[in-house]
Amino acid sequence: MQKDELLFGLRAAYGRRVPHLLAALSGLGLGLSLIVAIGSQNAFVLRQGLRRQRVGAVVLVCVVSDVVLIAAGVAGAGAVVQSRPGLLDAVRLAGAVFLAGYGVLAARRAMRPQTLDARDGLAAPASVAATVGTALALTWLNPHVYLDTVVLLGSIAQSHPGRQWWFAAGAAVGSVVWFTALGYGAALLRPLFATPRAWRVLDSAIAVVMLALAVSLVLSTV
Template sequence: MTGLLAALAGMGMGLSLIVAIGAQNAFVLRQGLRLEHVTGVVAVCAVSDAVLILAGVAGNSWLSARLPDAITVIRVGGAVFLLGYAVVAGRRALRPAWFAVDAGGTRNGLLATIATCLALTWLNPHVYLDTVLLLGSVADSRGAGRWWFAGGAAVGSVLWFSALGYGARLLRPLFARPAAWRVLDVVIAVVMAALGVGLLASAI
């Protein structure tokens, strides 16, 4: 029973950290709406989260104790990537015809999509600060139940990304219009730009 409670607590905390709107979630949503490589994207996000959660539980204090400058480097690199992706999303918003999947719009290849997903996941400093450091610290406080806590958090991640990626298709009637894609990418561009500026400001 103690293990189950720890797992449920881990799932709740994991969901609270990943459900918030961010670059990774925006990308998963967009791929789900386009019905483009959804399984690969969901798998990359879920597996990456599981690895990061386990890393945090196994030794979240190692990096900050031995490489104090690493967090700053991660923040700057993540900020640059997010700002660059914001520019890409902004350019897409200026060309709404590009979004019409059913009307012959351009589709990205699997490798390019997976590479972008990996970058949005592993170059995002919030992943390390929240998933590795914060979640790892809370898990450690549970003693022997920390691995149950980690397992629950990993399951929560799988559930969320699956719901976001596969559930997005329910919104396809709305996004059958190019204007809706334009609005979505404007939102994505603003979110990513805000995250990038915030990360850059915190690193300098």
């Protein structure tokens, strides 16, 4: 009798946890699908990872920003964002200006490419404040971040009634895994960037991505 009661209790506990786990896995899958795409934020994290400069700070900024935005979306901030299109337009224009400026700097670097030296570094790294500021701008001045995390993830989380925060936790784990892997895993590509030509290709690609995003943001407000 006691054995049957124990088995019943285990089955009941397992049955209650499965929906929560499925909600978390759903959030993890969707979160990864949204952040893995090539964009300004990922390009910056990759470059910092290749240079091994302020990687921890950059990864922390990206992860904390994502967690805050995901939590805001699940808490209902998506409705506020959608009800104020003027706010998104302002973010789009500010983001376009910043991305255009960053793209021009990347293009200039491509004309005068750097290379890794024998001391395992590049030119003197930017300060922590400057690096964190750039990471924050690339994150919070990108209107797609709000649409993806606050609006989309927040809306889909509501399809898991009673388990919205499990969904949010899964999405947050996806951000932690991705940005950590991208920032620290970039070191594996360092042998490919031992020549100025490789850096010219990388910075040229970053310039194209940044400028293309800037143009798309301007056009989306017209």
